[in-house]
Amino acid sequence: MPKLDYRNIEIDAERCGGQPVVAGTRIRVATILTCYRQGMSVEEITQQYSSLKPADVHDALAYAYDHIAEIEQALAEDDELIAKHKR
Template sequence: MRQASELHKRITISADQCGGRPCVRGLRIRVSDVLALLGAGASVEEILEDYPLLEEADIRAVLEYAARQADHTVLIAA
């Protein structure tokens, strides 16, 4: 099994691609697109079939990236 940090390296961000939104391995497949497919109920197998350039590790990286983005401290000014 790959380390989490190795999976995280599969997510790329470039100002010249997809408006600077996070993508998978420099492909024009956005993290948000993969998350939307998963959220709509698509299985990993269905996504891999529809997007043959993706690998299973890419989908795990997308999920890890989303989890890290959602896990941040919220500071409230008093």
């Protein structure tokens, strides 16, 4: 089975806390997954984030589902941060 290549996804410790993002942007894979789970289509996501191409969204979703525990952890940390700021 060939290795999957997420050519549109990068991880840089200096950007977004080292979370996976679409290459050349600060748009996190977790953000794209959240949009998709909320019912947005690939086309709607690219309209919302005009710097993205459909291939970027598909790579982000593939990465997310292949690394679901990592992405779910990032989303849980986001939720905790939001809850702390609401107190």
